[in-house]
Amino acid sequence: MAEAKSVPVLFLSESIVLPGMVVPIELDDAARAAVDAAKASESGELLIAPRLEDRYASYGVLASIVQVGRIAGGSGTAAVVRGTKRAHIGAGANGPGTALWVEVTEVEEPPATDEVRTLAADYKKLLLAMLQRREAWQIIDFVNQLTDPSALADTAGYASYLTQVQKRQLLETPDVGARLNALIEWTGDHLAEVEVTDKIADDVREGMEKTQKEFLLRQQLAAIRKELGEGEPDGSDDYRARVEAADLPEKVREAALREVGKLERSSEQSPEGGWIRTWLDTVLDLPWNVTTEDSTDLKSAREILDADHHGLEDVKDRIVEYLAVRARRAQRGMAVVGGRGSGAVMVLAGPPGVGKTSLGESVARALGRKFVRVALGGVRDEAEIRGHRRTYVGALPGRIVRAIGEAGSMNPVVLLDEIDKVGSDYRGDPSAALLEVLDPAQNHTFRDHYLELDLDLSDVVFLATANLIENIPSALLDRMELIQIDGYTEDDKVAIARDFLLPRQAERAALTEAEVTVTEDALRKIAADYTREPGVRQFERLLAKALRKATTKLASDDDQSLTIDEPDLVDYLGRPRFLPESAERTAVPGVATGLAVTGLGGDVLYIEAGATDGEAGLQLTGQLGDVMKESAQIALSYVRAHAEQLGVDPKSLDRRIHVHVPAGAVPKDGPSAGVTMVTALVSMATGRQVRSDVGMTGEVTLNGRVLPIGGVKQKLLAAQRAGLSTVFIPQRNEADLDDVPADVLESLEVKPMVDVADIIAQALAPAEAEASVAA
Incomplete structure (x- = not known):
């Protein structure tokens, strides 16, 4: 006896489905709920049963979903299902969603006896005789391949000559022999009727006029379409x-x-x-003349942006400015929709987890517009942007046109997600195709290859997101307004966790504020010692982990409430993953602390220098790129040329110099490590340690000039996270400090420098201190 199981059920009033049948089902609300519930279930099955007026059906068919899509020639959707097993319907059951669930038991098929095989052979002869009259050769081949008597009997579900009552009788008859006996009787009667009908039709057909033939054919075509559930094709x-x-x-x-x-x-x-x-x-x-009206309430728009995201002042200011200009143009009676160059194109660049993607929905809500997201990560085909020519099989419009259609208006907020991850190959360069889309001077006449019609995109607000600005083609970046999101400070993370992350995770864990409380000290401890990221994605995962454990503890200990404080974090999250290591890493001469920018934001980079006996030369390890290799060579040349000035014994450099950047499995490159390499080499040559609280960034020339670099804000945020107190930056980057949060500048002593010799003088521990330590 098979075990009972719960499945969603779909009752059909116009068709009967038997095991082995593949049929389309038009999706109304009830059918859609059952299909959605089946797709979400573990087995992926639903039960299809006939809808009876006098009683509930006792048998149905377990079916799997083959495909869901649009009905040909229509605007509705349909699901194609395949019947698998006959099942007995039991009591009702509970299940997720709005679908109706029932308990079912699969009907086990007993082994076929000789009597059943004889009946199957008799029925197959009748069936083949009828199919041969219709010259249905493909179906004949299919029937000949059937050896299972039960499967042969269930093919009668396709028979148009059987009534719904007869098909329902087959469904409710588990015994194969009884089914075959009934089919032999019905098929024999129908075959005799067909022979008589064919003879009469042959006699009448000879005298039928051409118009009568056409009328008959049209009537038959209409009947066939009605039987198949198809409507008349659109003319x-x-x-x-x-x-x-x-x-x-x-x-x-x-x-x-x-x-x-x-x-x-x-x-x-x-x-x-x-x-x-x-x-x-x-x-x-497409919504050619459909537009939504923008909100002109600047105060309300700013409140929406502030409620959804902490910080990100540049983005919020830009959106409010955009609204202010549109509202003023409307007051002056000037055009506010359409027109050359009126659209806004902004790219939000920054590390993962800082809220770039979710900001798009907030912008749309603040503007009162529709929102649609276009994922560009990994797109390598130009036709994905411009569309395919109509001459190609399966041609489609591009993603931009599809986004407009999905939004239902001509002025939505379109988020081009991961624009820096667009690739190119023999199928074209999608980033080049985006030039026309994102150029405010051109996108009022954007032409999709599929439509071959001008589409006005000038009033669309385009937002793009990217992790690395360097990966965006310069021509594309030139057409966008760059807004840098460099990451959050520790105070920002605590505020975001308190106001956004904690309430969201508590709701997902079904917890209330009265049941679980996470203290401010605990949040600050997580931000400082458990995460080292510019965003808050890992922070949110840790909060979710802590709340899951709290939920388990509440259920097992029958506690009424819990408070997670700083000392409790070891029980909930384990030991801290990140601890200050600058003092340990720089405890020996030849190690300097640099600052770098990666795709994940700012980071601390330790550069080590050492010397061994052997032929003079420079060895570089640590997966360094060409730029960093050149920086190391320049640094060594500078130290050799200025050895006396730096207090370095020239003979100490006539050895095999080895410069290593740890984490060798990670490729590293960039023009920011020059001053750090000089400092590490001087520290190695003089035996003086580099101060553990010092970090530095900047490129160096052969004359010792400190050249400007990028990513100052991200690097200073990384320095604060690493516990550094003094950071040397190029003097020409001093203007970049205006973008750095005030609390970061308060916790760091930032020193703009011109000459690398001045950095060395302040970064290395005094010689007398080294001597006293040695003594």
Whole structure:
């Protein structure tokens, strides 16, 4: 006896499904709920049963979902299902979603006896005789391959000559022999009726006129379509009426009517007719003259942005400025939609986890616009942006046009996510195709290859996100307004965790503030010692972990409430993963602390220098790129040229010098490590340690000049996270300090420098201190 299991059930009133049948089902609300519940379940099955007026069905068919998609020639959706097993329906059951769930037991098929095999052979002869009269050779081959009597009997579900009552009787008859006996009787009667009907039809057909033949064929075609559940195909007359009734721009209407004319002149068998219908459907579905009205309440917009995101003042100011300009243009009676160069194109660049993607929805809410996200990560085909030519099989419009259609308005907020991860290959360069989309001077006449119509994108607010600005092509970056999001300070992370992350994770864990409280000290401890990231993604994972453990503890200990304080974090999260290590790493001469920028934000980089006996030369390890290799060579040349000035014995450099940057499995490159390498080499040559509280960044020339670099804000945030107190930066980067949060500048002593010799003088521990330590 098979075990009972719970599955969603779908009752059908117009068709009977038997095991082995593959049928389409039009999705209304109830059917969609059952299909969605089945797709979300572990087994992926649903039960299809007939809807009876006098009683509840006792048997149904377990079915799997083959495909879900649009109905051909229509606007609805349908699911294609495959019947697998006959099942007995038991009591109702509870399940997720709005679908109806029932307990079912699969009907086990007993081994076929000789009597059943004899009945199956008799039924197959009758079935093949009827199919041969219809010359259905493919079906004949399929029937010949069937050896299972039960499967052979269940193919009667496709038979048009059986009534719904007869098919329901087959469904409710688990015994194979009884099913085959009934089918032999019904099929024999129908075959005799067909023979008589065919004889009469042959006699009448000879005297039938051509018009009568056409009428009969059309009636038969309508009957076939009705039996298959298909509606009448859309004709050219229907499309002409739809185009004339649609609210389209004049040029778009003219192009659509030209295509309708081609459709009227083409034959029904021509494949061009299908292409034209698909194109017309796409054009008619686009919201050509639909726009949403922007919110002009600047105060409310700022409140929405502040409520959704902590910090990010530059982005919020830019959105409010955009609203202010539009509101003022509206007051002056100037055009606020359309027009050359009126759209806003902003790129939010920064490390992961700082809220770039989620900011798009907040911007749309503040503007009162529709929001749609276009994921560009890994896109390598230009046609994904511009669309495919209609001559290609399966041609589609590009993602931009599809985003406009999905939004349902011509002025949505479109988020181009991960624009720095767009690739290129033999199929074209998608980033080059984005130039026209994102250029405010050109996108009012954007032309998609599929539509071949001008689309006005000038009033669309484009937001792009990127991790690394360097990976964005310069021509593309030139057309966008760059807004840098460099990460959060420790205070920012604590505030975000308290106001946003903790309430969200508590809701997901079904906890209230009265049940679990996380103290401010605990949040600060997590930010300082458990995470080293510019964003808050890992922070949120740790909070989720702590709340899951709290939920388990509440359930097992019957506690009414819990408070997670700093000392409790070891029990909930384990030991801290990050502890200050600068003092330990720089405890020996030849190690200097540098600052770098990676795709994950700012980071601390330790550069080690050592010397061994052997032939004079420079050895570099640590997966260094060409730029860092050149920096090391320049640093060694500078130290050799200025050895006396730096207090270095020239003979100490006539050895095999080894410069290593730890974490050798991670490739490293960039023009920010020059001063750090000089400091490490001087420390190695003089035997003086580098101060453990000092970090530095900057490129160096052969003359010792400190050149400017990028990512100052991210590097200073990393220095604060690492517990440094003094940071040397190039003097020409002093203007970048205006973007650094005030609390970071208060916790760090930032020293702009011009000459690397001055950095060495302040970064190395005094010689007398070294001597006293040695003594």
